[in-house]
Amino acid sequence: MRFTQALLLLAAGAAQAASSWSFNDASVSVAAKKGSDAIKEKFSQKAPLTKPVGLGSTDTVKIILTAKEDGKAKRPHQAFVTIKEQETGLEAPFPLTVKDTGKAVVSISQKDLPVQFLLSPKPLKASVVIGSFGEARAVNTPVFDIELETDPNTPVPKYEAPLRYGKKPEIHHIFRADPQSPPKVISLFFTLAVAATVPALFISWLLLGANVNHLTKALGAAPLSHVTFFGSIVAMEGVFFMYYTSWNLFQVLPVAGVVGVITVLSGTKALGEVQSRRLANER
Numbered sequence: 001m002r003f004t005q006a007l008l009l010l011a012a013g014a015a016q017a018a019s020s021w022s023f024n025d026a027s028v029s030v031a032a033k034k035g036s037d038a039i040k041e042k043f044s045q046k047a048p049l050t051k052p053v054g055l056g057s058t059d060t061v062k063i064i065l066t067a068k069e070d071g072k073a074k075r076p077h078q079a080f081v082t083i084k085e086q087e088t089g090l091e092a093p094f095p096l097t098v099k100d101t102g103k104a105v106v107s108i109s110q111k112d113l114p115v116q117f118l119l120s121p122k123p124l125k126a127s128v129v130i131g132s133f134g135e136a137r138a139v140n141t142p143v144f145d146i147e148l149e150t151d152p153n154t155p156v157p158k159y160e161a162p163l164r165y166g167k168k169p170e171i172h173h174i175f176r177a178d179p180q181s182p183p184k185v186i187s188l189f190f191t192l193a194v195a196a197t198v199p200a201l202f203i204s205w206l207l208l209g210a211n212v213n214h215l216t217k218a219l220g221a222a223p224l225s226h227v228t229f230f231g232s233i234v235a236m237e238g239v240f241f242m243y244y245t246s247w248n249l250f251q252v253l254p255v256a257g258v259v260g261v262i263t264v265l266s267g268t269k270a271l272g273e274v275q276s277r278r279l280a281n282e283r
Contacts, residue, residue, distance in 0.1 A: 045139065055149060073101055
């Protein structure tokens with residue numbers, strides 16, 4: 001008894017493992033715009049059409065079949081007719097309208113096809129794909145070829161490949177040339193204008209009564225601070241001159257930063273010494 005039950009279970013498992021989807025009563029017809037059938041052929045899983053089906057610009061190809069699971073007509077979860085372009089491998093799926101009895105139908109015309117298909121030099125491959133939930137194997141069977149017949153009076157459609165991510169040519173940056181100095185005449189004019197302020201400064205000191213006698217006392221009280229402060233001012237002017245003539249900004253900034261720090265530190269002590277003499281009424 002147990003041996004018989006085991007045999008029955010094995011047989012049921014083998015039958016379940018061998019279950020698969022299929023189709024029969026399949027046919028393809030091409031109808032012109034007026035409604036007359038130009039061609040009607042039958043095919044099956046094991047006997048696809050050997051000759052391509054012609055599809056004109058105003059024609060419609062109609063595919064009819066019956067889906068089955070283990071030989072019984074049944075409505076699958078998914079049923080498609082896929083059309084594939086041979087050179088690029090591009091596929092376009094067209095879902096079949098399926099009834100509960102497994103009867104399925106789909107109609108396809110040239111306007112339903114992608115533009116790439118209309119430019120294909122080779123016939124298109126049509127396949128039937130049927131599958132569903134469960135352990136039954138799906139079916140994907142090539143059934144016939146479609147040869148497109150274009151209208152010579154209709155312009156050929158244009159197709160531009162979309163922009164896709166990928167390796168691009170190396171970009172070589174071309175930077176602008178460094179800015180040139182202004183004309184020498186203008187530079188000379190402003191140089192003389194700045195130089196003219198030096199004697200004007202000394203004349204102003206004489207007219208306002210500047211006391212040069214405090215120079216010795218100032219240098220005696222804080223010689224390093226006064227000399228360094230004056231030297232840092234001259235050095236900063238030199239930095240500006242180098243930036244004007246040859247240096248770039250990356251060369252100027254570090255030097256200007258160092259000179260600026262020296263100017264602040266030395267100027268604090270030098271000007272503090274001057275303030276002490278002012279507070280002592282030494283003018």
